Amino acid sequence: MQGNPTFMEKAIALAVENVTSGNGGPFGAVIVRDGHIVATGANQVTSSNDPTAHAEITAIRNACRELNSFSLAGCHLYTSCEPCPMCLAATYWARCEAIFYGSSAADATAAGFDDAHLYREVALPHDQRSIPIHNLLPRQAMASFDAWRAHASRIDY
DSSP states (O other): OOOOHHHHHHHHHHHHHHHHTTSSOSOEEEEEETTEEEEEEEOOHHHHTOTTOOHHHHHHHHHHHHHTSSOOTTEEEEEEEOOOHHHHHHHHHTTOSEEEEEEOHHHHHHTTOOOHHHHHHHHSOGGGSSSOOOOOOHHHHHHHHHHHHHOTTOOOO
16 A cells, blocks of 8 residues: 655644744644544643643544544544554554555664654553552453443443
8 A cells, every 4th residue: 555645744843843833842633534634633732731741643643533523444544653552552452454654663762753662662561660550459440331231322442
């Protein structure tokens, strides 16, 4: 599968504009379906004080709103840089069909954006992670799944 350079150019332009305008980091993203741009996004972490407001997440949120759906099946993500673990997971959850990226994770690291520690943390057992993670009230927590299974009008995803 080959990507369309025009959409990557748009993602890169969004990233550059985001930096030069002072709105956030050097990341831009475009969601495309059937050869048309559905939505765009740029990094807004510092401008919105939201650590999850990466370009890809912003574009996914905008595309879902535009399409009135939590599924972006049939869509392609064009992003100025290889997605971090959070953005990669969000792209999978959104069911995008393909990801095209410009700069690599190594390029991001060289610019001061290093996600390697996140990949290492996820691979560690819970008791070895740098942020403690503990299981608490697991039986009681099953109530939400019981309610989900019993809810006749649920929308499976």
